Amino acid sequence: MLFPYIYVPHQMEKMQEFIDFIFYEVWCKTPTSGPFGLNLFDGKAELREVMEAFYYSDAQSAYFFYGHVERIYSLFSALLPPQISQFQHWYQGNNDLEKICANDPTAHLARYSEITVDYPTLSAQLASFFKGLYSQSLLGLAALKAKIGEIDDHYQAFVQVNKAGKRPFCGMADLQGEYHSTREAYDHYLPKALYPFNSINLHNLVPACHHCNSSYKTSKNPAYMPKDPARAANRRKVFYPYANMPRAIxxxxxxxxxxxxxxxxxxxxxxxxxxxxxxxxxxxxxxxxxxxxxxxxxxxxxxxxxxxxxxxxxxxxxxxxxxxxxxxxxxxxxxxxxxxxxxxxxxxxxxxxxxxxxxxx
Structure with a gap:
């Protein structure tokens, strides 16, 4: 990566806050929380309002969100405390993008393929939920959009700050900016097809051109080298897209x-x-x-x-x-x-x- 992007805080971060609450305060507390219900979201008033609106909504995306939260809650209720602790380590690790990129051994990076070994049903539900979170049909629902804003607004704020004019992954193509009527697509730096828990984390979402994202990166996993029998471990370091200290190539x-x-x-x-x-x-x-x-x-x-x-x-x-x-x-x-x-x-x-x-x- 030729240079890092500057991270731009935005109202969209609230979506990750909602998911954090659902994971830590709802799913991970199933042993002491009783039956699933709207009362479980009382500790996060804005999320409670969203969940209530989704409960009464006929929209397919509202049913998708509410239904997955409930089904995963039921699956977490069968876990033992050490298993819940393991999921907490995975969740925290997968959302610490800077440590993951540095290949920090304290970050417990988890892929669906590893979770599936011991939790096939839960892994499938997590995959369906997190792969579907970054969806315009969901993010565009009025009840949710009123709380988190819109990704297009984030992009406008992003290009006001990131003014290099070129895309840092190649340095050759122009970055569509404030004077364009369209925007770049956001790439999941750690692919959402491979990794749970971070598909809506803005630290894992980076504007990238079609050539970088769809022609070259495609399904490649930045955190792992291609399989090599000669290597005992195939984790690797990768540039963190929002590093505070730029390094000249x-x-x-x-x-x-x-x-x-x-x-x-x-x-x-x-x-x-x-x-x-x-x-x-x-x-x-x-x-x-x-x-x-x-x-x-x-x-x-x-x-x-x-x-x-x-x-x-x-x-x-x-x-x-x-x-x-x-x-x-x-x-x-x-x-x-x-x-x-x-x-x-x-x-x-x-x-x-x-x-x-x-x-x-």
Missing amino acids: ELRVELQHADIEHLTPAEITLHFGPEDISEEIDTWRNVYGIEERYKAKFCAENDGKYWLMQVLDEWQEGGKTPADFLATLAQQATKRPYAECNFLKRPFLEACRQIGLLDSP
Whole structure:
């Protein structure tokens, strides 16, 4: 990830507060709470109002929400205290996104596949509920929307703060901003198909372009490496999308020959740094197809080849030497690295210089 997003607090966070209450104060307290009823939500007045509205509603999404909360309550009532404690550890761990991304061993990360081993029926109900939470038909219900606001409003607040203009997962595509009539889709960074408990947590929801989300990330699991029999454990570190301390990615490009017109991706080598975040970088490269996408850009007629032509044209026609061009580009890349893909243009042209393409005739 080239740079982190700035997290933007919003009224939508209240939905996660509702789910926290349902989990800790309703489901986890089944041994002492008696039969399921609206009284169980008295400790959270706004949620009580929502549940009451859903109870009397004919809307399918209202029935979905209320019915799942009740059914899961019934399944939790059969659990023993140590089992409930285990679920609490899983819930807390899956919602501590920063620790998960850092592969902190104190975060008890849980997947549906692991829960299913001992709790198949409960796992199925949790999966149905949490996969369905991030649904416009549910979030758009008047009783709920009045409490939590709308995701479109969050996006408008988000782009007012996140002004880089590019998407941090690739750095190439524009982020649809305040002057667009549409918005980016929110990607579940930890896929909701694999992980329970965090599908409505804003820390796990990140705007991402179609190429990053649907073409490359798809169903990949950022927290785990692809299966490798040679590894005892396959958990891995991954960039936290809302990190407070941004880290600059270093990129060096090597070209195997000077025939740019016939350059292929196989003849390009990319070196990423710094070394102290190499694991996070490797995860990012794997999940978002970074090597393929950057190499393709270097080989493209209107990108890498055009960048080289710019230098040569300014040298021949404007008297601006390649050294002058690269010096100016270095300044631009420092101030605006993602404008005109300067973070890619500069290392590519430096690689061209290394193999003599910018030498004096």
